[in-house]
Amino acid sequence: MSNSSQKQPEILDGLSGEELFSRLNVGLTYRDFLVLPGYIDFNPADVDLETKFSRNITIKRPLISSPMDTVTESNMAIAQALMGCIGIIHYNNTIDSQVEEVRKVKRYENGFITDPIVLGPNNKIADLDLIKESHGFSGIPITEDGTPNSKLIGMVTNRDVDFERDRNLNLGSVMTTELITAYEGISLLEANDILKKSKKGKLPIINKQGKLVSLVSRSDIKKNRDYPFASKDANKRLRVGAAVSTLPESRERVDELVKVGVDVIIIDSAQGNSSYQIDMIKHIKSKFPDLDVIAGNVVTKSQAKNLIDAGADGLRIGMGPGSICITQDTMAVGRAQATAIYQTAAYASQFGVPVIADGGISNIGDMANALAIGASTCMMGFMFAGTKEAPGDYFYENGIRLKKYRGMASMEAMKTGGAKRYFSEDQKIKVAQGVSGTVVDRGSVLNFIPYLIQGLKQSFQDMGIRSLSSLHKSLYAGELRFEKRSEQAQLQGSVHGLYSYTAPTMRVE
Numbered sequence: 001m002s003n004s005s006q007k008q009p010e011i012l013d014g015l016s017g018e019e020l021f022s023r024l025n026v027g028l029t030y031r032d033f034l035v036l037p038g039y040i041d042f043n044p045a046d047v048d049l050e051t052k053f054s055r056n057i058t059i060k061r062p063l064i065s066s067p068m069d070t071v072t073e074s075n076m077a078i079a080q081a082l083m084g085c086i087g088i089i090h091y092n093n094t095i096d097s098q099v100e101e102v103r104k105v106k107r108y109e110n111g112f113i114t115d116p117i118v119l120g121p122n123n124k125i126a127d128l129d130l131i132k133e134s135h136g137f138s139g140i141p142i143t144e145d146g147t148p149n150s151k152l153i154g155m156v157t158n159r160d161v162d163f164e165r166d167r168n169l170n171l172g173s174v175m176t177t178e179l180i181t182a183y184e185g186i187s188l189l190e191a192n193d194i195l196k197k198s199k200k201g202k203l204p205i206i207n208k209q210g211k212l213v214s215l216v217s218r219s220d221i222k223k224n225r226d227y228p229f230a231s232k233d234a235n236k237r238l239r240v241g242a243a244v245s246t247l248p249e250s251r252e253r254v255d256e257l258v259k260v261g262v263d264v265i266i267i268d269s270a271q272g273n274s275s276y277q278i279d280m281i282k283h284i285k286s287k288f289p290d291l292d293v294i295a296g297n298v299v300t301k302s303q304a305k306n307l308i309d310a311g312a313d314g315l316r317i318g319m320g321p322g323s324i325c326i327t328q329d330t331m332a333v334g335r336a337q338a339t340a341i342y343q344t345a346a347y348a349s350q351f352g353v354p355v356i357a358d359g360g361i362s363n364i365g366d367m368a369n370a371l372a373i374g375a376s377t378c379m380m381g382f383m384f385a386g387t388k389e390a391p392g393d394y395f396y397e398n399g400i401r402l403k404k405y406r407g408m409a410s411m412e413a414m415k416t417g418g419a420k421r422y423f424s425e426d427q428k429i430k431v432a433q434g435v436s437g438t439v440v441d442r443g444s445v446l447n448f449i450p451y452l453i454q455g456l457k458q459s460f461q462d463m464g465i466r467s468l469s470s471l472h473k474s475l476y477a478g479e480l481r482f483e484k485r486s487e488q489a490q491l492q493g494s495v496h497g498l499y500s501y502t503a504p505t506m507r508v509e
Helices: 017-023 075-080 095-108 125-135 189-199 220-228 248-258 275-289 303-310 329-331 336-351 364-372 418-422 447-462 468-476 487-492
Strands: 032-036 064-066 084-088 142-143 152-156 203-208 212-215 241-244 264-267 294-299 314-317 355-358 376-381 395-397 399-404 436-440 482-484
Touching: 064 075, 064 447, 075 084, 075 125, 075 329, 075 447, 075 487, 084 095, 084 264, 084 355, 095 248, 152 203, 189 212, 189 482, 241 248, 248 275, 248 447, 264 275, 275 294, 275 376, 294 303, 294 355, 303 314, 303 336, 314 336, 336 355, 336 364, 336 468, 355 364, 364 376, 364 447, 364 468, 447 468
Parallel strands: 064 084, 064 376, 084 241, 241 264, 264 294, 294 314, 314 355, 355 376
Antiparallel strands: 032 482, 142 152, 203 212, 395 399, 399 436
8 A cells, every 4th residue: 555545644733731731730721722723715704602501401592691790680581581592680679679670581572561661641741852862752641540550542653742832731631532452362473473563663562451451562573683693491481501500599589580580590609619509409409400509710620520410500600800890800710711611611521511601701702602612501790780770870080981799709799789799698797709890881782792792703703613603622632733922922822013003992872
C-alpha cells in the first residue's frame, strides 16, 4: 500500500478541554483562553442555539436573566420569554408579590388581560393621555363606575380623541358605544378570529350581566408572528422561573408559585452544597415530582454530585465571579469561573443535567466561551440590569443615563431580604458579599437580545460549529481545541496602540 493511500493523522493544534482545565492545575477565567477557529461552510443564520435549560425544559436561546431585585420582575421575564430565553423572578419580596409577578408572566401570552386598565364616563381625555404616556396604549374600556368587573358601557381609542383640542372633555361624550364583544368562556383562538374579522384593536370579554371580565388585544395575535422563538409551556403560555431560599417559609412560597403555573424553581444559595438545600430539593421533588428544580450555586464536582443525587434537574455554577460580588475577596472561598464551569459540566453531563454559567459575563465573547466549555445557558445580571425592562427608574449622573444595580448580598439588598441566600437573615452582624452600583442604559431587552444572539452565532461560525448541541459533542470528543493566553496575549487581543478611540456601545436602539 502506498503512503498516499494510508490514512493521514489528524492535525490538531492547541489543547482539548480536558487538557486545558485538568492539566494546567490553575484556575482560569473566560479571558484566560481562546477557542481555536474551525472550518466555515455555513452562514451565521444557520446556527441553532436551542439548548436545555433544565432536565425537562428546552429553550431556543441560551440566555437567562438573574433573580436579582434590580434585574428580573415580570416585565423582564416577559421580554426574556418572548425572545426565546427565560427570566427568573427574584424573591426579595413577599410571597404574594412574587406570586403576582409570576402570574403576570403566565397570563401574558394567554392573551386574556384579566386586569385591564379601565376608566369611567366622568374621566377626562387628559386621563387617557396620562395612561398612554405611562403605559404606551390608549384603547381603554369604559365601565359604569370606572372600575374593573363593572358593566361595560363603551371604549375609547385614539380615533375617538386624536382631533379633540379640549382634553378636559368627559370620556362619556366621546366614547364608542356600539361595541363588538365576546362572552366569558371564549377560547383565545376564537377571540383572535373575531379580532381579525372585525379589524378592531381590542375585544372586550364580558359575562352574562354585561360586566367586563377581561380584554384581548390584537397585539397578542402579532406576538406569535413577531416572536417565533418564544419560550412557551404546553398550554402556550410564556415560561417563567422563580427563585426561593432554603428557609422554611420558602416551602409555602413554592406551594403558591406552583398554583399560578411557575415552570421551574431555582434554589438560590451562595453556597449550595448544604443539608438545607438538599432537604429543600427532596421536599420539592417529593411534593411536585414534575416540577424542575435547579440547584446551586456550586463550583466543584463533589458539590455537583451531592445536588444531582438529591434530585436536581439543573445546576447553577459560580461563586464570586459577578461584577457586583465580592465573595472571593471577603470569604476567600470560591473558584475561577471558567474552571468551575468546565469541571461541573463535565460531571453533570453524564447524568443529563445541564449547567448554567452564572456570573462573570460582560460581553459576547464571555458567553461564547462559557458555552464552549460546557455551559448550556448563561445567566446574567450585569448585562440586563440597565435595560428598559429591569426594575427601577433611570436617572442621570454626569450626563449619563443610568439605572441602579446591586448584589443581593450588598448591605442595601440585605436590609430588604437579600440575606436569605446567605444564611444570615437572623444574624445581628451582617457581612456584605456584594456591592451596590449603577449601570449604563442599554435600551430594551427586545432589541438587546437579538444583538447578543447575532454575536453568538458569528462566534459559533468562527468555531466552525453549527449548533450548541454539536458544540458540546465536539468539546467532550476532544475535537474542540483551545489555547491558554498569556497576559501579553490578552493585552494584544484587545484594543491597543491607539492615541484615542471610541468604544462600541452595547445600547441597542
